[in-house]
Amino acid sequence: MIRTSFDKFQKGLGYKFKNPTLLREALTHRSYGPKNNERLEFLGDAVLNCVIANKLYQDFDYMKEGDLSRFRSNLVNQNSLCKVAIKLNLQSFLMMGTGEINSEGFKKPSIQADAFEAVMGAIYLDGGWRAVEKIICQLFESMISDPRGLTTKKDPKTTLQEILQGRNLSPPSYEIQAVTGLAHKQTFEVCCSIPKLNITSKGKGASRRAAEQDAARLAIKIIEQ
Secondary structure (H helix, E strand, O other), X not given: OOOOOHHHHHHHHOOOOOOHHHHHHHOEOXXXXXXXXXXXXXXXXXXXXXXXXXXXXXXXXOOOHHHHHHHHHHHOOHHHHHHHHHHOOHHHHOEOOHHHHHOOHHHOHHHHHHHHHHHHHHHHHHHOHHHHHHHHHHHOHXXXXXXXXXOOOOOHHHHHHHHXXXXXXXXXXXXXXXXXXXXXXXXXXXXXXXXXXXXXXEEEEOOHHHHHHHHHHHHHHHHHO
């Protein structure tokens, strides 16, 4: 049975699960056991990007593709997702292993953002497209209605891709080289490759996304030298 305290989370989320085990899985960190939220995180990431992309396309018909892409990337990133997770008090409902709890892993932005993505994936499986679209649009309503600053701020990966597009080159490829450290305190090492420019850069971060951004930032520095 799903624990009763999850009822509070569902109330704040504005969605009640027909299959509560999906919510339990979405809120279970890998440190808790093999049945965790990593697969739902993968699904939720795709669902979030699609819902947000569709919403921006419908609401901002004056925006060009580049601005829409930046707007979306600034909504569907670790920082923004963590902010939404905090509003939902998601950290209080995470199920984690002892080591992660002792190191206060529930406070890590990457863990909260990943769990939020997993919850969106769980809603999609539980209630379908319309249900998850409604929840996502409600949770992101304030950020979507005020795009000031969100379309101009570019992250390193976006900036690098635009630089390469301007040179008629293919996007860079990112590959995880290593994952070190304990489950509750991992460091990701990612390699960014741009074969046409003979450029390879390596980045590190507490999450895959952070490491990719770091690798992209270093690649930009090499290009601009």
